[in-house]
Amino acid sequence: MLKFLIIVTVILVKNVYAQGIIGNSCSLEPSNSPGVCKLLTQCKEVRDQVVFSHKLPQTCGFEETQAIVCCPKSRQPGYISQNKCREYTSHTKEEQLCGHNIVKRIVGGIPTGRTEFPHMAILGFQTRDSDNLQWLCGGSLICEQYILTAAQCLTSGAVGEPKVALLGVTNLKDTNHKHEIKIAKIVVHPEYKNVSNYHDIGLVKLEKPIEMSSYVRPACLNTHFDIPVGKAVATGWGLTDYAGGSSEDLLKVTLDIAEYELCNKTYQVTRKLRQGIINDIHICTGTGKEQKDTCQGDAGGPLQIHHNNDATLCMYDIIGVTSFGKGCFGGPNVNTRVSHYIKWIEDEVWPDNSQ
Structure with a gap:
């Protein structure tokens, strides 16, 4: 849990300049597959990526103290298996x-x-x-x-x-x-x-x-x-x-x-x-x-x-x-x-x- 909080803090610091809007469309790199901007707490797939892969997710910005991430519109086959x-x-x-x-x-x-x-x-x-x-x-x-x-x-x-x-x-x-x-x-x-x-x-x-x-x-x-x-x-x-x-x-x-x-x-x-x-x-x-x-x-x-x-x-x-x-x-x-x-x-x- 401590690692998770540290990573989220880093995300917030790196994206203070961004003004992401929840619900906006986004594209996931490198696949260019469609996503939607959501609070990190509302996107289980990206949360799993942070916890298990220790990788910073693709972000849209922030809302107060919470990161907004590019969340896949639909689950990508293979993502769960890899995690x-x-x-x-x-x-x-x-x-x-x-x-x-x-x-x-x-x-x-x-x-x-x-x-x-x-x-x-x-x-x-x-x-x-x-x-x-x-x-x-x-x-x-x-x-x-x-x-x-x-x-x-x-x-x-x-x-x-x-x-x-x-x-x-x-x-x-x-x-x-x-x-x-x-x-x-x-x-x-x-x-x-x-x-x-x-x-x-x-x-x-x-x-x-x-x-x-x-x-x-x-x-x-x-x-x-x-x-x-x-x-x-x-x-x-x-x-x-x-x-x-x-x-x-x-x-x-x-x-x-x-x-x-x-x-x-x-x-x-x-x-x-x-x-x-x-x-x-x-x-x-x-x-x-x-x-x-x-x-x-x-x-x-x-x-x-x-x-x-x-x-x-x-x-x-x-x-x-x-x-x-x-x-x-x-x-x-x-x-x-x-x-x-x-x-x-x-x-x-x-x-x-x-x-």
């Missing part, structure tokens, strides 16, 4: 626990570090004829109470809807830091249809918020179409080879981000892909030249890159959700591109953060 990313980094108490050591396989892979992917979740299903849970799909914790996954994981007629989510472990038999929480709500993207391979993205809401630690912590969401690196990391508990069993250990694989042309050429237009691969909503990984891949059981899990855009430490950006591919033979495999769905995710997960 939440900075907020969640406060739970990384020891930088050495990040463990961003990247290796090369899920198929034939090796286990991850114990606190390397604290956002990883696995979804448990329970069929009518069995009391045992089946751990069938991956997911990513993106806030205290929501997990991002694939829509296909939420609409299976064979096993029904997921009942619980498991977080905090890398080995499924480990009980240290284990969080097994019932699922209260599932949210399938409204454009998803199980007869196609488009819009394969969904959310599950946990029965209660997770208690965050170095072992359980949300990931950041990638909010931009452009991906600044040529490789990404996939993680999952899926099959370790095409005819093999699933892994009890969380495994990771580094995959090349494949060119759109190669991926589109790989996948023929079919009943489930009537428009082929769509670059706006898909990210392809793997070239097929190396024997490393995601495999069955990895659906819903994250495709991620190390967050390095600002001072936020020990975080991953989720750029994709594992969707479909050609078995376990090196791809290219197809992921749902998260940046395309940011507004939909934010509207569901953080509805109270809008103006």
Whole structure:
């Protein structure tokens, strides 16, 4: 709170000369998007920017002792996600626990570090004829109470809807830091249809918020179409080879981000892909030249890159959700591109953060 007051005082001193009028139109730089002049106390989006980003907002002037700021007329997709990313980094108490050591396989892979992917979740299903849970799909914790996954994981007629989510472990038999929480709500993207391979993205809401630690912590969401690196990391508990069993250990694989042309050429237009691969909503990984891949059981899990855009430490950006591919033979495999769905995710997960 003290930092907030100091920053606001600086704003007032720097803008004594300005005679901003509440309600006037303004333009937000550098996007030139429309805004309206409001008291800082009446613009939550800019207040969050001051508190979490420690950046001076764009001002219109002042009224007595209160700053008047250029407030977006409508919430800009990605703004909430970026602020939440900075907020969640406060739970990384020891930088050495990040463990961003990247290796090369899920198929034939090796286990991850114990606190390397604290956002990883696995979804448990329970069929009518069995009391045992089946751990069938991956997911990513993106806030205290929501997990991002694939829509296909939420609409299976064979096993029904997921009942619980498991977080905090890398080995499924480990009980240290284990969080097994019932699922209260599932949210399938409204454009998803199980007869196609488009819009394969969904959310599950946990029965209660997770208690965050170095072992359980949300990931950041990638909010931009452009991906600044040529490789990404996939993680999952899926099959370790095409005819093999699933892994009890969380495994990771580094995959090349494949060119759109190669991926589109790989996948023929079919009943489930009537428009082929769509670059706006898909990210392809793997070239097929190396024997490393995601495999069955990895659906819903994250495709991620190390967050390095600002001072936020020990975080991953989720750029994709594992969707479909050609078995376990090196791809290219197809992921749902998260940046395309940011507004939909934010509207569901953080509805109270809008103006």
